[in-house]
Amino acid sequence: MPEWLDAAREGVTDLVGDQAGEWDLEGLLPVETLRTLGKQGLLCAEVPVEYGGVGGSSADSGALTAHTGGLCSSLRSVMTSQGMAAWTIQRLGDTRQRQEYLPRLTGGELAAVAFSEREAGSDVAALTTEIRADGDTVVVDGHKTWTTVARYADLIVVFGRYGNEGAAVVVPAETPGVTVRPVPNPSGCRAAGHADVDLDAVRLPRGALLGGGGQQLQLLVTTALAYGRMSVAWGCVGILRACLAAAASHAGTRRQFGHALAEHQLVARHLAELLAAEQAATRVCEHASRRWDDRSPEMVIATVLAKYVASTEAARGAAAAVQVLASAGARDGHVVARAYRDAKLMELIEGSTEICQLILARHAVAQSH
Numbered sequence: 001m002p003e004w005l006d007a008a009r010e011g012v013t014d015l016v017g018d019q020a021g022e023w024d025l026e027g028l029l030p031v032e033t034l035r036t037l038g039k040q041g042l043l044c045a046e047v048p049v050e051y052g053g054v055g056g057s058s059a060d061s062g063a064l065t066a067h068t069g070g071l072c073s074s075l076r077s078v079m080t081s082q083g084m085a086a087w088t089i090q091r092l093g094d095t096r097q098r099q100e101y102l103p104r105l106t107g108g109e110l111a112a113v114a115f116s117e118r119e120a121g122s123d124v125a126a127l128t129t130e131i132r133a134d135g136d137t138v139v140v141d142g143h144k145t146w147t148t149v150a151r152y153a154d155l156i157v158v159f160g161r162y163g164n165e166g167a168a169v170v171v172p173a174e175t176p177g178v179t180v181r182p183v184p185n186p187s188g189c190r191a192a193g194h195a196d197v198d199l200d201a202v203r204l205p206r207g208a209l210l211g212g213g214g215q216q217l218q219l220l221v222t223t224a225l226a227y228g229r230m231s232v233a234w235g236c237v238g239i240l241r242a243c244l245a246a247a248a249s250h251a252g253t254r255r256q257f258g259h260a261l262a263e264h265q266l267v268a269r270h271l272a273e274l275l276a277a278e279q280a281a282t283r284v285c286e287h288a289s290r291r292w293d294d295r296s297p298e299m300v301i302a303t304v305l306a307k308y309v310a311s312t313e314a315a316r317g318a319a320a321a322v323q324v325l326a327s328a329g330a331r332d333g334h335v336v337a338r339a340y341r342d343a344k345l346m347e348l349i350e351g352s353t354e355i356c357q358l359i360l361a362r363h364a365v366a367q368s369h
Contacts, residue, residue, distance in 0.1 A: 001063075004054050008042050009067045012075075020072035021333035023191040031152055034078055035108040043082035044105055047090070051098065052106035058292035062234035062285055069238025073342035076238065077192035078110070080231035081149040085111035085157045087227040092168055092210040092220070100207075101170060104155070112153040112173075113224055114144035114197050122355045124221045129160030129199065131167045131213065138169060138209050140177075140202040148349075151182045151193030157210075158199065159220055166217030168210045168224075177202035188345030226300060228350040229307035230292060233285050236310035236346050239339050240278040243314075243321035246336050247274055250325050261324070270320045277313040284309045301363050308356035314343040 015033050023029055037043050040054075045061040047053025056064070061083070069076040082105060089101050105111055120126035129142025142160055150156060156171045156178070171178060179198040186194050248271055251262035261267045288306035291299045318339040322329045329336040347353045 002054075002056065002060055005056070005060055005063060008040070008045070008054075008064050011040070012037070012042070012064070012068050012071065016068075016071045016075065020075075021335070021338065023072065023074060024338050025190075025333050027185070027190045029074055029078065029152070029191045029193070031110075034075075034110055034152060038082070038106065038110060039108040041106040043079050043110075044086035045079075046083065047086050047102055047106055051102035053086075053102070058230060058289040059286065062230070062237075062289050065231055065234040066238040066241065066282075066285075069235030070242040071238070072191075073235060073239060073338065073346075074189045074191035076231075076235040077148050077189045078152070080228055080235065081113055081192075082111050083231055084113045084224045084228045085155065088113065088157055088168060088224045089170070089210065091223050092215065094211055097170075097207070097210060101155070109154040110149060110152045111155045111157060112147050112149040112193075112195075112197075113157045113159075113228075114147040114150065115159040115221055115224065116145050116147070117143060118145055122351055124159075124166075124217050127159065127161055127166075127217065129158065131158070131160040131162045131169055131209070133162075133206065133209075133213075134203070136206050137203050138206055138213075140169060140171060140199045140204065142199045144197040144199070146183060146194055146349075147197050148189075149193045150180050150195035150197050153180075153193070156197060157224075158197075159217075159224070161217065162209075162213040165214045166220045167213030167215065168220055169204060169213075170208045170210065171199070171202060171204060175202050175204065186345075188341040188343075190341075222300075225350055226303050229303050230285075230288060232346055232350050233281070233288065233303070233306040233310040236314035236343065237278065237281045237285055239314045239343050239346070240274065240281055240310075240317045242335055243317050243339050244271075244274045244278050246329070247271060247321040247324040250328060254328075267324060270324050274317050274320055277317045281306075281310040281313050301359070304351070304356050304359050307350060308353065308360060311343070311346040312353060314339075315347050318343040 045056040049055040183194040288302040291302040321336040
């Protein structure tokens with residue numbers, strides 16, 4: 001385990017303190033807290049040291065992500081977004097672009113990734129956002145929905161069509177023509193800065209176009225989604241750990257009919273299933289991170305599997321935790337009440353449960369031949 005990881009977890013714990021419930025109720029994270037973590041390179045922990053990052057492996061980054069997810073899923077969502085942006089720039093950007101943008105992401109600036117549209121989520125062929133060259137500039141037109149962190153972002157990595165192919169472009173949020181409209185009252189990860197983003201004839205230098213554009217659209221989006229799925233999966237491990245701790249503590253001290261709740265068999269079943277869910281999610285994430293760090297050909301399918309298992313187990317586990325705590329856990333702002341809402345959102349983002357099932361089913365069929 002690298003030396004930076006223990007200090008990072010301790011630092012996140014200190015920064016969050018007991019404020020996660022308040023942040024959730026207000027629907028806002030303190031931007032200075034985000035910038036503090038960003039300047040430490042912890043919002044995108046896999047960025048190499050040469051660009052100001054900590055150079056963490058997927059496993060190291062996952063451990064920090066799970067820890068953060070257990071404290072505050074909204075803050076973990078910021079880590080996911082920042083990491084997706086950094087990963088996209090690392091994979092698609094040229095040397096100059098990596099040197100320009102990555103130090104900004106490890107220096108306190110915040111980034112969002114925009115690819116979802118009203119009629120285009122996992123169906124990237126339905127994207128309508130247009131990126132076109134115009135001399136030594138590029139012009140971006142389109143409308144993006146549910147862009148996590150956009151409310152706080154300094155930079156937005158926008159995916160769109162580039163002629164008959166695709167492209168990703170780095171858009172400063174203050175550029176004329178960019179309008180950020182916060183999503184009102186999101187059900188989960190309320191403080192993660194979800195927003196719709198309108199791009200109206202946004203003109204940028206040609207150098208903002210990652211890798212010069214003209215890449216396969218599906219490959220472009222999959223590049224960002226792969227990192228996002230891995231991060232969400234580890235965040236769900238954190239949700240499960242928080243739910244298990246809260247449920248076990250409550251069941252061990254709350255007494256009904258002369259016995260601790262944990263001694264009642266039906267309640268004990270919930271605790272056993274929560275423990276099994278946390279362990280299963282942890283192991284599948286560890287497996288995926290090993291494949292990720294090895295750059296194995298199995299990396300993509302292992303990541304989809306991790307996201308599918310961890311998110312579905314987190315949704316079930318959070319519901320079980322609320323059941324164990326009953327009215328004590330049904331109060332807005334309580335850790336398991338937050339987890340119940342946040343975990344459900346994890347089944348929807350970065351490829352819904354159904355999309356993950358389709359990918360896994362196709363893989364199963366392909367493996368049978």
